[in-house]
Amino acid sequence: MSVFFEQVYAVVQKIPLGRVTSYGAIARYLGHPQSARMVGYAMNASHHRPELPAHRVVNRNGLLSGKHHFTGSKLMQQLLESEGITVKNDQIIDFKDFFWDPNTALPRMEI
DNA sequence: ATCTTGACCTAAT
DNA sequence: CATTAGGCCAAGA
Secondary structure, X not given: OOHHHHHHHXXXXXXXXXXXXEHHHHHHHOOOOOOHHHHHHHHHOOOXXXXXXXHHXXXXXXXXXXXXXXXXXXXHXXXXXXXXXOEEOXXXXXXXXXXXXXXXXXXXXXX
């Protein structure tokens, strides 16, 4: 497994409860601003890590693009709503209010 | 070995 | 406004 994947998991684990972030934000934080797809791919490969709060990662529009990868089509939404986030039509309401940006919330990765 | 398919994003048209 | 094009690179066929 590549180091990049591990870094993605490390960031995802730091997402506070009740907050969400996006694939691109994680990619940017890891220094690969154009590798957002790889973050998504890393999540796809993260099924062997049940403790990972994968439901707190959505796309940049607040859309639950990965809900089909959870067991049960409503599970991702239920997990988010159980943390106080409102979801309607696979879309997070007031997304910007819940958005958690690792680039500002975490110390920037030092050189 | 090649080809296709993605839990994506940005910039340009 | 909407649409396209390009970049990213790991797996599965």
